[in-house]
Amino acid sequence: MTFFSDPVLESMATRRSVSKVGPEAPTDEELLELLAAVTPVADHKALRPWRLITLRGDDRARLGEALDAAAGTVREPGDSNTKPLRAELLIAMVASPTDHPKVPEWEQLATAAGAGHLLELALWQAGWGVMWRTGVLANSAEVRAAHGLSEQEHLMGWLYVGSISDSFRRRMLESNRPALDPHQFLGSMPGPAGDGQH
Template sequence: MGIFENPTLATMAARRSVSKVGPGAPGDEELRELLAAVTPVADHKSLRPWRLITLRGDERLGLGRALDAASGTERKDGEVNTKPLRADLLIAVVARHTENHKVPEWEQHATAAGAAHLLELALWAAGWGVMWRSGLAANAPEVRAYHGLDDDELLMGWLYVGTIDPKFKQKLAASKRGPLDPDRFLGHLPGSGK
């Protein structure tokens, strides 16, 4: 069996970031189901150094205000930062560092990033579009306070989740874009003779 005949690998190979998602989003119950595919993420010492925060409805407006405060942006009365309104659901990805002499902080952050990417794949497989967005203000004091982060936590960005426009699906289906050349990423130790 070729690797792309395998449905899991085919889903992984087909996944794309969807920069403009449509209205609608999975509910909390569907997210709980999808998280069953995420929790086995590689996690040295099973520290579970990550958590997710969902933002829906007016919570997204609060994020817009926090982003404006972080950047020093002042808006006219009634105007809001519309960036968080690009999706009906934002999922904040939070890396939580636990002191452990065998698992450095960078490795725990890698676990959190791995969990976020697995969630992207699970959402894609379930038919949802996702775009992982971050930015320089993600860990500004105002944004951290809005999310209720502790000192040992890092906001790694937000997954913007929504529907996929049928035209975008057609474009993907017609795409001839193949996988990247694996030799660009796969190497051997110096002096190995390969």
């Protein structure tokens, strides 16, 4: 189903989270190219309060160990936490706020989240499947230490990135899932108190 004649708007409108991605993943060089579309994210005072950490190979197993340690999970010998292995590439989204008299921390966290979503869109437009995963243990001491976060940083979750199967693409093309009604998200400022308007 086509929503827009502009391919960028069409890609944004048809973006879907892909919970099960394939084994291929973008290289760091490809990620750097896509980041050119992310760095213009709205950023009050240009503080650049975000950064990315890529997890590939054994890094994903180390994340599983950190998650288990944070949860107090003890596994049998040879058993491991397979959740971080659901994609060959995980990208940790890190908010790195700094003290600034005119930019409160919440604004800087919003910038980091905005960068994460722009990266999701850029990856989707480039043909990759993405699932942004979080969890209550994301900012546990063990997981933070595994990522080398400083005291003021926040882990916003991980983008699980990989290829999209042909069957998923077919389901996308055949989907008749309606778009959300945009009217529910758009309103206007209420009138002055006491004018009888609601």
